Amino acid sequence: MTDAINRRRKIQNTVWLTLTGVASLLVVVPLILIFYHLISSGAGALNVAFFTRLPAPVGETGGGMANALLGTAQLVFYAGLFGIPIAVAVGVFMAEAGRTRFGSFVRLVADVMNGIPSIVVGIFVWAWVVVAMGGFSLLAGAIALAVMLIPMVARTTEEMVRLVPKELREGGQALGFTRWRTTLGIVLPAAKSGILTGVLVALARIAGETAPLLFTAFGNPFWEWRLNEPVASLPLLIYQYAISPYDDWHRQAWAASLVLIGLVLVVNVLARSIFKNPYRSR
Amino acid sequence: MASRAETTPGGAPPAAPKKSLRALVPSRARGNLADQVYGTLLQGCGLILPLLFGFMILQIGREAWFAVSTFGGGFVTSSSWNPVSGEFGALPFIYGTIVSSFLALAIAVPLSVGLAIFLTELAPLWLARPIAFATELLAAIPSVVYGLWGIFVLVPFLRSTIQEPLSEALGGVIPFFAGPAYGFSILSGAVIISIMIVPFISAVAREVLEAVPRDQREAALALGATRWEMTWHVALPYALPGIIGGSILGLGRALGETMAVTMVIGNRPDIPVSLFAPGYTMASVLANEFAEATGDLYLSALMEIALILFGITLVVNVLAQLLVWRVSKRGGQA
Amino acid sequence: MEDPTVARARTPHPPTHAGTVGRERAATSTPETVVAPPVPQVSHPSESGSRETAVTVEATDFSFWYGANQALKQINLKVPSRKVTALIGPSGCGKSTFLRSINRMNDLIPGTRHDGDIELDGESLFSPDQDVVRLRRRVGMVFQKSNPFPKSIFENVAYGPRVNRLVDSRRELEDLVEHSLKRAALWDEVKDRLDKSALGLSGGQQQRLCIARALAVEPEVVLMDEPASALDPIATQKIEELIYELKSDYTIVIVTHNMQQAARVSDRTAFFYLGELIEVGNTDVIFTNPKKEQTEAYITGRFG
Numbered sequence: 001m002t003d004a005i006n007r008r009r010k011i012q013n014t015v016w017l018t019l020t021g022v023a024s025l026l027v028v029v030p031l032i033l034i035f036y037h038l039i040s041s042g043a044g045a046l047n048v049a050f051f052t053r054l055p056a057p058v059g060e061t062g063g064g065m066a067n068a069l070l071g072t073a074q075l076v077f078y079a080g081l082f083g084i085p086i087a088v089a090v091g092v093f094m095a096e097a098g099r100t101r102f103g104s105f106v107r108l109v110a111d112v113m114n115g116i117p118s119i120v121v122g123i124f125v126w127a128w129v130v131v132a133m134g135g136f137s138l139l140a141g142a143i144a145l146a147v148m149l150i151p152m153v154a155r156t157t158e159e160m161v162r163l164v165p166k167e168l169r170e171g172g173q174a175l176g177f178t179r180w181r182t183t184l185g186i187v188l189p190a191a192k193s194g195i196l197t198g199v200l201v202a203l204a205r206i207a208g209e210t211a212p213l214l215f216t217a218f219g220n221p222f223w224e225w226r227l228n229e230p231v232a233s234l235p236l237l238i239y240q241y242a243i244s245p246y247d248d249w250h251r252q253a254w255a256a257s258l259v260l261i262g263l264v265l266v267v268n269v270l271a272r273s274i275f276k277n278p279y280r281s282r
Numbered sequence: 283m284a285s286r287a288e289t290t291p292g293g294a295p296p297a298a299p300k301k302s303l304r305a306l307v308p309s310r311a312r313g314n315l316a317d318q319v320y321g322t323l324l325q326g327c328g329l330i331l332p333l334l335f336g337f338m339i340l341q342i343g344r345e346a347w348f349a350v351s352t353f354g355g356g357f358v359t360s361s362s363w364n365p366v367s368g369e370f371g372a373l374p375f376i377y378g379t380i381v382s383s384f385l386a387l388a389i390a391v392p393l394s395v396g397l398a399i400f401l402t403e404l405a406p407l408w409l410a411r412p413i414a415f416a417t418e419l420l421a422a423i424p425s426v427v428y429g430l431w432g433i434f435v436l437v438p439f440l441r442s443t444i445q446e447p448l449s450e451a452l453g454g455v456i457p458f459f460a461g462p463a464y465g466f467s468i469l470s471g472a473v474i475i476s477i478m479i480v481p482f483i484s485a486v487a488r489e490v491l492e493a494v495p496r497d498q499r500e501a502a503l504a505l506g507a508t509r510w511e512m513t514w515h516v517a518l519p520y521a522l523p524g525i526i527g528g529s530i531l532g533l534g535r536a537l538g539e540t541m542a543v544t545m546v547i548g549n550r551p552d553i554p555v556s557l558f559a560p561g562y563t564m565a566s567v568l569a570n571e572f573a574e575a576t577g578d579l580y581l582s583a584l585m586e587i588a589l590i591l592f593g594i595t596l597v598v599n600v601l602a603q604l605l606v607w608r609v610s611k612r613g614g615q616a
Numbered sequence: 617m618e619d620p621t622v623a624r625a626r627t628p629h630p631p632t633h634a635g636t637v638g639r640e641r642a643a644t645s646t647p648e649t650v651v652a653p654p655v656p657q658v659s660h661p662s663e664s665g666s667r668e669t670a671v672t673v674e675a676t677d678f679s680f681w682y683g684a685n686q687a688l689k690q691i692n693l694k695v696p697s698r699k700v701t702a703l704i705g706p707s708g709c710g711k712s713t714f715l716r717s718i719n720r721m722n723d724l725i726p727g728t729r730h731d732g733d734i735e736l737d738g739e740s741l742f743s744p745d746q747d748v749v750r751l752r753r754r755v756g757m758v759f760q761k762s763n764p765f766p767k768s769i770f771e772n773v774a775y776g777p778r779v780n781r782l783v784d785s786r787r788e789l790e791d792l793v794e795h796s797l798k799r800a801a802l803w804d805e806v807k808d809r810l811d812k813s814a815l816g817l818s819g820g821q822q823q824r825l826c827i828a829r830a831l832a833v834e835p836e837v838v839l840m841d842e843p844a845s846a847l848d849p850i851a852t853q854k855i856e857e858l859i860y861e862l863k864s865d866y867t868i869v870i871v872t873h874n875m876q877q878a879a880r881v882s883d884r885t886a887f888f889y890l891g892e893l894i895e896v897g898n899t900d901v902i903f904t905n906p907k908k909e910q911t912e913a914y915i916t917g918r919f920g
Binding site for chain 1: 424565
Binding site: 406407495497498500501502503504505506507508511515516520 | 719721724726749750752753756757759761763764765766775776779780826829830833
């Protein structure tokens with residue numbers, strides 16, 4: 001009897017442990033499929049025209065996404081310009097005041113803001129900036145992306161500043177440095193590679209965001225440099241082309257996705273190589 | 283700034299100290315002043331996030347007020363969404379959001395926990411690292427790319443491989459499988475959300491599973507438990523609070539997913555029983571109709587939906603944070 | 617079949633001092649009825665011979681590697697049944713590694729390999745049809761730092777019998793738990809709070825709970841890895857008394873870095889050094905007249 005029971009236990013053991021392997025497979029398979037389709041459907045449409053031409057009028061083939069590439073670059077640039085200094089300041093605050101009630105409260109707010117749906121952020125910025133400016137704009141899009149960037153980078157900055165061993169800080173104070181000199185002159189430089197990593201990862205994240213741009217940057221079929229005009233962006237164009245009925249646009253959407261993912265991947269690998277981060281940035 | 287007591291070369295007496303306001307303040311206090319300014323500035327920076335957050339609530343709330351005051355509580359119970367006639371009821375979207383998110387959770391949590399167990403208990407290092415890396419990669423893919431893949435790969439697959447057979451075989455018996463196999467449906471929305479939230483849930487699950495003390499595992503194994511029995515009886519119960527926290531975090535993300543869902547869910551403001559029928563989520567209706575909303579009431583109704591979505595994700599995220607915070611505290615005590 | 621109650625009856629012996637250590641107490645099989653409750657009928661997998669046959673652990677040219685590092689070098693050791701065998705030696709000499717090989721707990725560590733063999737009652741531990749799960753039921757283990765599950769006292773002791781399906785009814789389980797706790801000399805202290813958390817017990821009590829937990833699956837061999845090293849002297853003494861009582865029913869192998877403890881408690885002693893078994897013999901001989909110079913050096917405290 002015991003043998004039969006033991007055999008059943010062994011079978012259960014094998015079955016359940018195999019199921020965990022199956023689960024892992026089921027998780028990895030979509031990734032492989034996505035990359036496969038990106039390459040098979042997208043690589044073909046990646047040509048010079050893609051990178052240099054403007055989108056063709058509706059229904060015509062042969063256009064490109066050059067302005068969207070520029071637009072995404074602009075959006076990310078301005079979002080970083082506005083958002084990074086604020087985020088680093090907030091991050092330093094949280095690292096220094098983290099144990100106080102106010103500091104913990106701010107951290108909670110940051111974590112909650114990291115969880116706000118990106119479309120809600122877009123709507124918020126619409127109500128604030130677009131209505132005030134009277135129209136869609138690059139500025140509004142950048143602000144929306146900045147609002148998403150700030151809590152992300154604030155938290156990673158905090159974690160990196162926290163990682164700086166307190167001996168460094170104490171060393172500075174022992175030398176007679178004032179608190180602000182210690183933080184700005186010693187601690188921040190020590191944390192800078194980690195902070196940079198967090199910044200890069202966050203920039204890669206916002207480069208791929210679509211929802212916040214739907215009613216802020218809105219999109220633009222032409223080249224655009226002005227801050228107060230709508231601007232094209234890669235994710236917006238992918239969306240627009242994906243839901244359209246035109247095959248050529250579908251292929252361009254795949255190509256654009258390939259470019260986007262390539263960018264995101266490169267930036268992430270770069271970021272990780274700068275700082276071997278054992279902690280996951282939430 | 284200590285006063286320079288040494289003589290200049292050549293024996294000349296030291297120059298007289300500059301008569302300035304700053305020189306009157308003793309040096310230690312001067313350092314303190316800078317520090318005080320710094321401290322105040324820093325506190326000010328701390329205020330930025332709560333202020334921004336409050337401002338967000340204010341803006342959206344203000345725009346939504348019109349609809350709130352017009353419809354009152356009926357907004358969340360009414361299921362008719364008719365911009366033309368001016369009837370706005372949010373129930374279809376609330377339904378679609380909740381059903382797709384919870385279904386996604388039901389798919390994602392077992393997969394994530396299974397993956398976490400596989401990585402921590404079973405997989406040798408040469409296998410575990412690439413799989414973990416692949417999972418992280420899933421988190422880096424933008425939502426719109428998921429949507430693109432969803433439209434051209436996932437939906438056709440689900441329609442032909444799952445929906446059509448199931449609906450033919452069981453559609454008469456089980457209402458969840460009834461009706462034509464649309465492809466663009468609540469099921470597709472749920473599946474794509476589940477793929478997107480697995481990296482987050484499994485990351486948390488992995489962390490808490492790895493934190494189970496070795497001697498607890500060994501105690502069970504030394505008593506003659508099989509590996510699975512040890513995992514099920516000892517490791518998982520230990521890791522359970524963390525896994526729950528991670529799942530709620532995943533739920534928070536699921537509720538707010540926009541692009542991928544919009545592209546595969548069908549976008550019909552209905553409350554279907556069948557999972558194979560199209561649905562509509564709060565995030566999706568905002569994405570689709572906000573830019574074209576004509577009329578103050580229409581706009582305000584959408585704003586109210588945004589407010590509701592904001593509120594729901596707020597509550598869920600705060601809950602998750604509290605749980606995760608509690609778990610990490612307990613880990614320090616153990 | 618002989619009544620298991622009777623077979624298990626024995627008069628408790630107090631631990632003797634160092635002078636009389638090693639004198640073997642004949643296993644009394646006087647059929648006197650004891651106050652202990654009837655032991656539940658626990659079915660064993662078929663073994664060669666009945667419960668009364670001697671169970672030995674025998675290592676033959678056993679070597680063990682952690683990756684490239686050889687931790688054990690061709691160990692040849694016979695562990696006699698129903699006796700306490702102590703493994704002594706300085707830190708890192710391999711005694712814990714050897715102990716953990718007996719119930720194959722080292723399997724859990726990636727990158728290890730072994731050579732040679734260890735046999736339990738004539739069967740090789742490493743043969744392909746050896747069931748590790750069943751092995752670990754037959755060879756129990758008590759760890760250095762007590763590791764009760766975060767459950768109630770009852771649930772801790774009941775876990776092993778439950779998961780191995782050793783009993784059929786709740787009543788049998790309760791009897792088994794009571795019996796195990798009595799044999800671990802813990803019953804009187806916890807009988808009124810069996811459903812309270814095990815983590816509320818003192819260090820010494822927790823360790824005795826772990827012993828009860830190990831005994832509940834009716835092992836034949838009990839391995840103890842420095843069981844009292846984290847305990848105060850009074851708790852240590854209780855554990856040593858317990859070991860002395862248990863040896864009439866179980867083969868016990870104990871790793872200890874405390875030589876006086878080895879001298880107090882064990883019948884046979886094996887001295888390990890740098891992965892080799894230097895000398896093994898009756899405890900009183902080892903401690904009074906060791907054959908090898910290294911053994912003498914260690915015992916007299918010249919190193920270690």
